[in-house]
Amino acid sequence: MARRKAGKPVKRARSAGGVVFRRTPAGPEILVLQHEGGKWMLPKGTIEAGETPEAVARREVLEESRIANIQVVGDLGEERYFFFWRTEDTYYDKTVHYYLMEFLGGEDPTPQKEEGFVACAWVTLDEAVARIKYKETREIIRRARAVLESSAPVTTGG
Numbered sequence: 001m002a003r004r005k006a007g008k009p010v011k012r013a014r015s016a017g018g019v020v021f022r023r024t025p026a027g028p029e030i031l032v033l034q035h036e037g038g039k040w041m042l043p044k045g046t047i048e049a050g051e052t053p054e055a056v057a058r059r060e061v062l063e064e065s066r067i068a069n070i071q072v073v074g075d076l077g078e079e080r081y082f083f084f085w086r087t088e089d090t091y092y093d094k095t096v097h098y099y100l101m102e103f104l105g106g107e108d109p110t111p112q113k114e115e116g117f118v119a120c121a122w123v124t125l126d127e128a129v130a131r132i133k134y135k136e137t138r139e140i141i142r143r144a145r146a147v148l149e150s151s152a153p154v155t156t157g158g
Helices: 053-065 125-131 135-150
Strands: 010-022 029-035 044-046 070-085 090-103 117-124
Touching: 010 053, 010 070, 010 135, 029 053, 029 125, 044 053, 053 070, 053 090, 070 135, 090 135, 117 125, 125 135
Parallel strands: 010 090
Antiparallel strands: 010 029, 010 044, 029 117, 070 090
16 A cells, blocks of 8 residues: 655545456456556546446446447456556545456457557456456456356356
């Protein structure tokens, strides 16, 4: 946790995102995005006034990876972390609400260049944990693993 210096402002920030997975014969793979700085992350974005976290999570997956054919299958709860944004000289207390989303196929993920994303990749859960450096986000992936390994296959349609 970042140590807060006296007199520096603290802003609360709320975001939502998705752990998007697809089923493969070898097991589930999840979608990770690489930012131009090199860091790998999950799709997420700011909750604006009047928006629900689930709607924001769906929107951010669409904007950041260009895939829309997803179905929310679970609620993974929140991660919370603190960071200092040097350009604003401000500390942030950030909460991100994540949803487990199944990719239903038919689209190829494409990174949102305007937001600085340079790659999208489908990786195993272990590979996602290895690529993502933020411990709070790795915990969200562990929650997703617990759900995916404990549940029967999700079926759609009739």
